[in-house]
Amino acid sequence: MKNKLVVVPRMKSLIKEAPGFAKKELANYKLDILAKCGFGCRYCSSNTGNYLRINRKKFAACAEEQLGKPVTPTDNPSLMMVWPEVAKQLAEELENKPQSYGEGETLMFSMLTDGFSPSLVEEGITRAVLELVLKKTSFRIRVLTKNAVVGNPEWVEFFAEHKDRFIVGLSTGSLDDDWSRKMELGTSSPSKRFQALSNLQRARIPTFAMLCPVLPDMLDNESIEKMVDLINPALVEHIWAEPYNDRLNWKLVQSSYPKNSSAYKWFTRVYGEKNAPLWSMYATHLYQRILSKAKQEGWQSKLRFLLYEDKVTIADSYQFRGLEGVLLQSKSNTDGLSKYALFSEFQQNPSPLVEFEIPELGLTVSV
Numbered sequence: 447m448k449n450k451l452v453v454v455p456r457m458k459s460l461i462k463e464a465p466g467f468a469k470k471e472l473a474n475y476k477l478d479i480l481a482k483c484g485f486g487c488r489y490c491s492s493n494t495g496n497y498l499r500i501n502r503k504k505f506a507a508c509a510e511e512q513l514g515k516p517v518t519p520t521d522n523p524s525l526m527m528v529w530p531e532v533a534k535q536l537a538e539e540l541e542n543k544p545q546s547y548g549e550g551e552t553l554m555f556s557m558l559t560d561g562f563s564p565s566l567v568e569e570g571i572t573r574a575v576l577e578l579v580l581k582k583t584s585f586r587i588r589v590l591t592k593n594a595v596v597g598n599p600e601w602v603e604f605f606a607e608h609k610d611r612f613i614v615g616l617s618t619g620s621l622d623d624d625w626s627r628k629m630e631l632g633t634s635s636p637s638k639r640f641q642a643l644s645n646l647q648r649a650r651i652p653t654f655a656m657l658c659p660v661l662p663d664m665l666d667n668e669s670i671e672k673m674v675d676l677i678n679p680a681l682v683e684h685i686w687a688e689p690y691n692d693r694l695n696w697k698l699v700q701s702s703y704p705k706n707s708s709a710y711k712w713f714t715r716v717y718g719e720k721n722a723p724l725w726s727m728y729a730t731h732l733y734q735r736i737l738s739k740a741k742q743e744g745w746q747s748k749l750r751f752l753l754y755e756d757k758v759t760i761a762d763s764y765q766f767r768g769l770e771g772v773l774l775q776s777k778s779n780t781d782g783l784s785k786y787a788l789f790s791e792f793q794q795n796p797s798p799l800v801e802f803e804i805p806e807l808g809l810t811v812s813v
């Protein structure tokens with residue numbers, strides 16, 4: 447996918463606190479270096495997020511002026527929106543900060559976009575920005591990308607020189623390169639991302655896994671278990687996993703599947719026909735399958751399953767009792783407890799679970 451580049455007005459500051467990512471235990475600060483990602487994942491929630499929505503008219507006017515027509519991110523996935531002189535702006539922002547800035551904190555690179563969007567990497571902007579963060583702050587930098595370039599020798603060497611500062615993850619929710627070509631426009635294929643992760647691990651660079659979003663077809667044919675094997679659970683620090691949650695872009699995601707496929711029909715039933723229990727069943731099943739594998743292999747303490755508990759039915763809620771490896775993501779009460787009675791109860795009383803095995807299914811079930 448060749449990007450159509452549009453320059454839009456810069457943000458006031460580039461490094462910001464990120465409470466949403468703190469809740470996910472990923473990072474407490476974030477750094478994005480562009481306004482609209484150079485990749486075009488159909489499930490991406492950034493295009494309908496606050497920043498692009500609020501600036502929609504202003505950015506459409508920039509696109510019209512620079513491209514000759516008012517293109518918006520939702521019309522055209524190849525649109526990439528950049529801020530002018532981003533490395534220079536970051537240098538100015540960090541100029542008067544003490545070297546201790548960010549000590550004991552983690553900075554996400556990036557949160558709403560991919561800082562390894564191809565043209566930024568090619569122009570050396572990504573590298574210049576990361577060098578600045580290394581030199582002028584004390585943050586630990588959590589790199590999250592879908593660009594397998596991070597597994598190439600020059601990047602592996604760069605991260606290896608700063609192992610104490612970097613942790614790198616490649617977000618992947620599928621094993622299927624053909625699926626990815628239709629769903630994740632312009633990204634590296636999943637197989638290249640798994641290879642890049644393995645290259646980083648061979649060089650003993652700290653890594654993490656981001657299985658997101660894991661769509662329902664990954665529950666077929668042990669696909670989810672095969673994908674988990676490819677991230678080498680023994681080597682990563684943590685494993686985040688998340689079901690598909692977005693309600694706004696479901697038609698776009700659905701259109702990437704063949705019309706007669708079970709995945710296509712699943713979207714019609716869950717979102718078109720508003721069959722909420724079907725979503726709950728999928729999210730619960732996904733959690734059970736990952737937790738079961740984690741327990742068999744002994745890495746359950748690494749699991750961070752991101753769950754919007756308001757979408758889970760009461761009947762399914764019991765499968766989350768103990769909240770093992772679960773991070774609740776729905777808006778909570780001011781005391782930090784879930785607004786949903788059963789989940790609030792699980793938070794306060796993580797009672798010992800009764801577990802039993804179903805060998806035919808390879809599952810450990812908790813009740």
Ligand code: SF4
Nearest residue numbers: 483485487490559560
């Ligand atoms: S790489 Fe990430 S930020 Fe970029 S389009 Fe895909 S999901 Fe969105």
